[in-house]
């Protein structure tokens with residue numbers, strides 16, 4: 612019996628060109644991967660990912676949301692990597708006197724948690740660890756507004772106790788992939804800590820270096 616093994620096709624979705632370039636450097640020209648910069652925020656990410664998936668003349672096997680992100684203090688250090696264990700739309704819901712209520716809790720039936728491909732998330736985390744890159748697997752929050760106060764950081768940590776990182780695109784990318792039944796992963800290279808706004812403390816260069824290294828490992832795993 613002939614078993615034809617077709618090669619795995621992966622769409623990597625970043626927000627901006629510097630992230631895209633870092634991923635492309637790490638992938639070293641692999642033709643199995645397409646990398647796009649879809650814009651900042653969950654809406655741009657969802658629209659662009661949906662458009663690219665619909666226009667492709669083949670089925671992608673994986674969609675990966677990749678870029679820099681904020682690390683929750685005590686969880687993810689600047690320059691480290693976070694692989695999402697789940698992708699959570701952390702501000703999709705209602706504020707109540709008792710705290711945040713998600714769309715699910717409000718009874719709108721739309722999930723604010725999207726499951727990643729757990730098998731490959733674990734394999735990627737292990738491979739990054741083996742490559743001696745500092746890495747943690749944990750929930751990654753998607754927010755439309757970058758957290759800028761200790762109070763909001765504390766509120767989010769209470770809302771999602773194991774929250775490892777926050778960024779602005781993962782849920783949008785994941786929702787587009789989920790709609791087409793394509794497994795999704797999210798990887799964030801930590802440029803700053805989630806908390807009081809101090810843009811001068813963002814280490815974007817270090818994070819992009821980590822993102823490039825992580826992309827080499829991603830190529831080996833998928």
Ligand SMILES: O=C(O)c1cccc(C(=O)CC[C@H]2O[C@@H](n3cnc4c(=O)[nH]cnc43)[C@H](O)[C@@H]2O)c1
Nearest residue numbers: 626651652679680681757758777778779780805810
């Ligand atoms: O400086 C600002 O006020 C500002 C407002 C909106 C966006 C930005 C970005 O630079 C975002 C770029 C990109 O980075 C991701 N990112 C990085 N750190 C965080 C974070 O702590 N919280 C949320 N997102 C973060 C995000 O995914 C954006 O695509 C700056």
